[in-house]
Amino acid sequence: MTHAGQSAADALHDDATASGGPGPARFRDVVAAYVGLTKPRVIELLLLTTVPVMFFAARGVPPLGLVVATVVGGTFSAGSASVFNCVYDRDIDEQMRRTRRRALPRHIVSARAALVFGLVLGVLSVVVLYVWVNPLSALLAVAAEAFYVFGYTMVLKRRTTQNIVWGGLAGCFPALIGWTAVTGELAWTPVVLFMVVFFWTPPHTWALALRYREDYANVDVPMLPVVAPAREVGRQIVLYSWVMVATSLLLWPVAGTGPVYPVVAAVLGAVFLVEAHRMWGRTKTADDLATIQPMRLFHSSNLYLSLLFVAVALDPLLLG
Template sequence: RRALPRHIVSAGSALVFATTLAVISTVVLVLWVNWLSAALSLGANAFYVLVYTIILKRRTTQNIVWGGLAGCFPALIGWTAVTNELAWTPVVLFMVVFFWTPPHTWALALRYREDYANVDVPMLPVVKPASEVGRQIVLYSWVMVATTLLLWPVADTGWFYPLCAVVLGGVFLVEAHKMWGRAKNTETLSLIKPMRLFHTSNLYLSLLFVAVALDPLLTR
């Protein structure tokens, strides 16, 4: 029911609108922030359109794994907007979002796998059984939580962030394992309940980055 598939907006108009946004946003970053942030932002846009949408999306189940890199760039852009340089801290945050993206997106794709199948997008839940999707989600979830803990020594945080990372990571892992357990026994979405993990993933990442922001205020 989106505007573009329903022909409420033409493909040409969408292209003009999207290109205009990309140009204006780049100019804003160049004039009022810095060239590095502008370059990263433009690179993220180009990667999402050219690599993910055009090349990967309809060709491989790894589409959102590598295509999801575009969604990781805000961690770098936000850092460089303030410091005008890159460092290991935003790179770790970049990797947290990278490993978070597959569990987050595959849970949603499991709920809407028929929609993806109808338009020939080979999302993992379209070509693999729910049990395999659950297994992959659990694997990425463990790597994600391990990566969040890596920020502790890299950024030399206080006690607040690692405490939150452990608690939030534990909750996420429990939900991921529970969904995998349900998926081992059925293909029925109402019993697998993938949206529970999807909503958990949104809350998880939000609270984790709040913890990143609050840590220096509470422990320094």
């Protein structure tokens, strides 16, 4: 399970990475470096869109063993994709402020060792999901990882301003995987949640890209905030936010939820739209980061998605 917009969570993770001076790395530093390659904060976000869907699919509490297997398999899959991303992007990571403290730019882990590590995680994810969950969930995890690594990282990211829009498809798969882990089949309900994450990714990532647009510009990655004025970025964020909120409300009639989910979705959506419009308004009068405050919307987007999927999990429990 991967998330093409994972650079958003990376910013928080990389800023918190322990600093290391010159000289041989200690064992603890090496272990931390390998863990860092998997981008744990990204994994947390992806699992947050997996487990609640399992509760919703089970219309209650799913079997604990199934949840554990799905979480472990999903963690290995997301970690594997992140490792491959770090290997491929190590040249630009070394030049960007927010990524230059990763393990590969600091030469704590070699590219070859990282590749082996990523491959092992990928194989383990397939084995765990195939044996202890089901073949469909394993296939979806492989598809998500392949699209993230080959589609987003290697093709889209450095070539188009639409990189995060279509690359974000990879980060939508956890909703499908959580559902199929319980039911063994696809349905319209997880597709709606898939689309919620799809429309959530651009506002979430573009807010972060506004904050680090100089970094992206310096390495010729054409994120939208690099090639378009802040006002246009703000407008695009507002448009995607409106579609995201409308899609989130679509779950109510499609899945036949109880009253908890639509109320929470409506309130969260209204708050998010207010924040998105406020940021857009600030871009109309200024271009400096201190005025635009893009990280405020970035943090709001994390909270929005977290609480929305908590509501997805709670709805069937409260009905029961």
